[in-house]
Amino acid sequence: MDDRFASELTALIKDAEKLPLVPREAAGDYEKRRDLLLKAVNEEMGSRPDIGFLIGQNPLEMMVDNHRNHFQFMLNIFKLNHFELLARTLPWVYRSYHAHGFSFDYFPQVLKTWMKAVDRFLPQASAKAVNRIYQWMMDRHRQVIALSENPALLPPRPEPSWEKEKEAFFAALLRGNHQECLGLAEKRVSSAQELSDFYLQVIQPSLYEIGLLWEQGEISVAQEHLASAIVTRVMAALSPRFIPLESTKGKAVVTSASNEYHAIGGWMVADHLEIDGWEVRYLGPNTPVKDLVQLIKDFRPHLLSLSVTMPFNLDRAEEIIRVVKTEPEFGGVRIMVGGLVFQNAPNLWERIGADEYASNAREAAALAGRWWNSLGR
Ligand code: B12
The missing domain is CATH 1.10.490 (Globin-like)
Structure with missing residues (x-):
């Protein structure tokens, strides 16, 4: 800008x-x-x-x-x-x-x-x-x-050591070429740290740029759908390799607010938490409040991670937080929020009653780790 x-x-x-x-x-x-x-x-x-x-x-x-x-x-x-x-x-x-x-x-x-x-x-x-x-x-x-008329704000550039991969991945996404995207990820990711980098330095900025092209009317909804479908296929192929079979930390539920169809950011948070030793229930997009509450009753998580992208879903997120916080049986569930809507609006997370906000999936896992340690585990 x-x-x-x-x-x-x-x-x-x-x-x-x-x-x-x-x-x-x-x-x-x-x-x-x-x-x-x-x-x-x-x-x-x-x-x-x-x-x-x-x-x-x-x-x-x-x-x-x-x-x-x-x-x-x-x-x-x-x-x-x-x-x-x-x-x-x-x-x-x-x-x-x-x-x-x-x-x-x-x-x-x-x-x-x-x-x-x-x-x-x-x-x-x-x-x-x-x-x-x-x-x-x-x-x-x-x-x-x-x-x-201001050209929309470009997403932050990846670190220089990831720039080439990001450009190649983005170009392959635009071509709709799943195999090429998978090949690039396979070549560059051989550890949990590299998977995290690939998520944050390659996939996230590529999707933000896909969003800009859609916003500017330069690509169709179908091309954007194709890009997000490819990303989810790549994530599903890679992440299981780095997820430990036994959890060493607490239990976490990760979901998007009701009516929130953006799920990839939450998925990245879920993968980071799981790799970090949490036992995770990842629910994906658009979870109705009533059903989420039932799942929390059954699973008894220490942590609820709520993803919101669209400003028009904030009241739904607020409702989930209010219900979880006022349910005496749930005492102690910590709630963190994140997602695009919070990035440009400081203090928004506080206004909807969350305990904390983190700006990306790695920060989310770090925050969860601090919470876990504060419980003296
Ligand atoms: C893919 C996509 C979709 C897909 C989502 C598919 C899926 N499986 O998730 C679909 C087609 C469903 C979709 C729908 C819509 N979309 Co859309 N979409 C996108 C796009 C291109 C990518 C989203 C994405 O995955 N980003 C990558 C992830 C990794 O980034 P992230 O979500 O920010 O997550 C990171 C952090 O925020 C954080 N984080 C995320 N969640 C959480 C949670 C916690 C607890 C924590 C701590 C951290 C955290 O960690 C993540 C990893 O680091 C974005 C562009 C963009 N800038 O994001 C537009 C975008 C978000 N969409 C947009 C719009 C307008 C829509 C629609 C309204 C379009 C329409 N008219 O129908 C609908 C809304 C539907 C709804 N009710 O939710 C706009 C929103 C603009 C605005 N001002 O709010 C964007 C920005 C496009 C644009 N540039 O205009 N979309």
């Missing part, structure tokens, strides 16, 4: 942080009217004569899907009153929708439609509190367009 964009983004964040807090009741009223709001916004937008211009060549279903995500995202902003997250996410929304054919003019129109629906369905005081945030977004339209 160049200096000008960086200072414009900082200014937007500072400005957002002056917004008045949304009372808990107003967030609750917004949540309760979810279906009414979505129906009203979808119907009004869908019947506009200029909708084809506003959403480009995309099917209406894509707009409807985005409105669902929008609602869930705004709900999280209102519940957490985390306006930095709002300011940081807006330029990404403009950039990625625009790259996928949406006109910039879509945004003020849809925001106006949300405000109308909020006024119509929420009690007056709640509508006023919620619409102050929507109005702020409307008023920042030009500023956010300018920020969205």
Whole structure:
């Protein structure tokens, strides 16, 4: 990001942080009217004569899907009153929708439609509190367009000794060549430490870059799916070689929050913990709270590791944490969180009630080790 964009983004964040807090009741009223709001916004937008211009060549279903995500995202902003997250996410929304054919003019129109629906369905005081945030977004339209024109932030480069492998792996991923990716991993990984490096220095930055290409409309959803499928096949082929058959530490459950479909980061955490001697139950993506609680009752872990990528899933993660923390039978389960959403929003992990945050899979295992030692084991 160049200096000008960086200072414009900082200014937007500072400005957002002056917004008045949304009372808990107003967030609750917004949540309760979810279906009414979505129906009203979808119907009004869908019947506009200029909708084809506003959403480009995309099917209406894509707009409807985005409105669902929008609602869930705004709900999280209102519940957490985390306006930095709002300011940081807006330029990404403009950039990625625009790259996928949406006109910039879509945004003020849809925001106006949300405000109308909020006024119509929420009690007056709640509508006023919620619409102050929507109005702020409307008023920042030009500023956010300018920020969205900033080429998206490139992921941090791998260490120099891994750069060549990363470039080769990334290129093979883009070609969709599983065998080539597997071959590169086989050649470079012969110890647990190298596996960890391969995860963090090769696979993670490659996937972040795949995400950027998708965001910029340069690769399709199918190409992104292919890349993540190849990665999971490579991980499944390599990791069992380094996982000890006997565990020497405590028990850990690793999962993604409900509605969270990003699972590879959590998987890396699970592999690191297992290699480090933990007995791990790795559940993958999108675990419903009720079922997770039952699994915790049955398995009795010392540690719960929760992965969240999408800002709109924070309230689900918060719910899991609240339920686990208030269940007297679970006393002592330590909860760590991690994933993309926490990387740019300091203190977010505290706001949702977690015990700690770690920025990558290796740090997660180190933190778990410190917790284990603090139990005097
Ligand atoms: C693959 C992928 C998908 C796949 C996931 C498949 C799978 N099996 O996991 C699928 C297709 C499901 C998907 C869906 C979507 N995706 Co997606 N996806 C990605 C992509 C390209 C890679 C994700 C990944 O695996 N990264 C690599 C891992 C290793 O990195 P990581 O998750 O950050 O994990 C590391 C650390 O964060 C940490 N960590 C992770 N979890 C935990 C947990 C704990 C406890 C700890 C301590 C640490 C920790 O350790 C990990 C290893 O070091 C990213 C790009 C990106 N920047 O990540 C986009 C990305 C995350 N997706 C994005 C979007 C928008 C979506 C969708 C909304 C698209 C849509 N319209 O449907 C949906 C959301 C679905 C949902 N409800 O969750 C955006 C999010 C943008 C934003 N501002 O939030 C991204 C950033 C793409 C982009 N550049 O725009 N996606």
